[in-house]
Amino acid sequence: MTKPIKRIHNTETGEVIDREMTNAEYAKYEKDNELQATERAEAQQAKKAAEAKLATLGLNADDLKALGL
Numbered sequence: 001m002t003k004p005i006k007r008i009h010n011t012e013t014g015e016v017i018d019r020e021m022t023n024a025e026y027a028k029y030e031k032d033n034e035l036q037a038t039e040r041a042e043a044q045q046a047k048k049a050a051e052a053k054l055a056t057l058g059l060n061a062d063d064l065k066a067l068g069l
Helices: 023-056 061-067
Strands: 003-009 016-020
Touching: 023 061
Parallel strands: none
Antiparallel strands: 003 016
16 A cells, blocks of 8 residues: 655745655554544534434524524
């Protein structure tokens, strides 16, 4: 498996270098992707929990919008 390509652009000279990520860069890239996936999952869980709370009150997101909340 090849690693993602990293682009380095020297704005002073205009030189552009495309190269494969180093092992350290790739490890950080993978860690960041896992963190983002975890954050998305947590946000989705929080949204579902909030919707469940509203449902117990007999409300939904449209009701809150209508109330200006």
